Amino acid sequence: MDKKDLLFYQAYEDFYAMACESKAFELFCKDAFGADFSQDGFSDLHQIDMILQNIPEKDNIHILDIGCGNGKMLGYLQKKTGAKIYGFDYSSNAIKKAKELFVKDSEFKEGLIGEIEYPKEKFDLITSMDTIYFAPDMSKFVLQVMSWLKTNGIFFVGYQEGDVIPKTENVKTAVLSQILDNNNIKYQVYDITKQTYDLLAKKREVALLYKNDFEKEGHKDWFDLLMMQTECTTEPFDSFKKKMARYIYVINK
Numbered sequence: 001m002d003k004k005d006l007l008f009y010q011a012y013e014d015f016y017a018m019a020c021e022s023k024a025f026e027l028f029c030k031d032a033f034g035a036d037f038s039q040d041g042f043s044d045l046h047q048i049d050m051i052l053q054n055i056p057e058k059d060n061i062h063i064l065d066i067g068c069g070n071g072k073m074l075g076y077l078q079k080k081t082g083a084k085i086y087g088f089d090y091s092s093n094a095i096k097k098a099k100e101l102f103v104k105d106s107e108f109k110e111g112l113i114g115e116i117e118y119p120k121e122k123f124d125l126i127t128s129m130d131t132i133y134f135a136p137d138m139s140k141f142v143l144q145v146m147s148w149l150k151t152n153g154i155f156f157v158g159y160q161e162g163d164v165i166p167k168t169e170n171v172k173t174a175v176l177s178q179i180l181d182n183n184n185i186k187y188q189v190y191d192i193t194k195q196t197y198d199l200l201a202k203k204r205e206v207a208l209l210y211k212n213d214f215e216k217e218g219h220k221d222w223f224d225l226l227m228m229q230t231e232c233t234t235e236p237f238d239s240f241k242k243k244m245a246r247y248i249y250v251i252n253k
């Protein structure tokens with residue numbers, strides 16, 4: 001498979017090129033999400049701290065992030081826990097930066113969802129923030145990820161419907177819930193649609209604060225994109241939630 005033909009491939013190459021050099025974007029992430037992990041989604045510090053609560057307190061922990069971007073979220077988890085960190089992403093700009101930033105106890109690879117392989121029973125925790133729905137076959141990919149987890153390991157997923165994949169009726173009908181139910185996989189799920197709406201509104205407010213900085217850097221196109229991505233918060237939450245839903249899944253092996 002030629003990755004250049006995949007959904008948003010060039011857009012992510014451009015995004016990570018910008019994220020790796022832009023001071024305005026770094027400041028935007030700090031103010032909007034509580035920390036700069038070069039987020040292109042919704043992973044604020046509150047959600048990342050939920051991940052931390054699912055990391056066992058023992059030595060020699062291995063954590064994999066699917067769609068890791070430039071690795072900054074993994075770097076934060078490593079700083080907090082001392083874990084060995086692994087990540088993959090199809091963006092070569094992102095992986096190049098991750099390798100520069102995090103050299104100790106780390107392994108970053110350029111790779112594609114559905115093609116990359118890891119050893120079975122390798123990881124204590126696998127995370128995937130707003131990435132799993134890029135899988136060409138989500139059901140197959142979920143089972144593959146579960147095989148990479150140790151027994152009692154956790155797969156932590158930030159999952160959205162209404163953007164890359166269509167919105168279904170409710171959390172029970174969500175494609176990921178259906179896959180897990182059909183395969184008798186145990187999980188807890190948290191509906192964070194309202195928190196996501198509030199976060200998008202905050203992203204919009206903070207982006208407006210840094211508008212001039214984006215422009216001075218020659219990154220007005222990214223400011224415009226942030227405005228477009230957050231336009232949905234100009235409508236009330238009741239209409240927003242009819243079109244979009246976001247859930248956190250804590251999946252147990």
Ligand SMILES: C[S@@+](CC[C@H](N)C(=O)[O-])C[C@H]1O[C@@H](n2cnc3c(N)ncnc32)[C@H](O)[C@@H]1O
Nearest residue numbers: 012039040041067089090112113129130131134
């Ligand atoms: C919505 S972003 C989320 C990034 C990051 N996890 C976050 O929370 O900000 C999706 C990520 O998945 C990567 N990605 C998209 N499709 C992919 C694929 N088919 N294989 C590997 N990575 C992919 C993108 O480069 C991007 O880093």
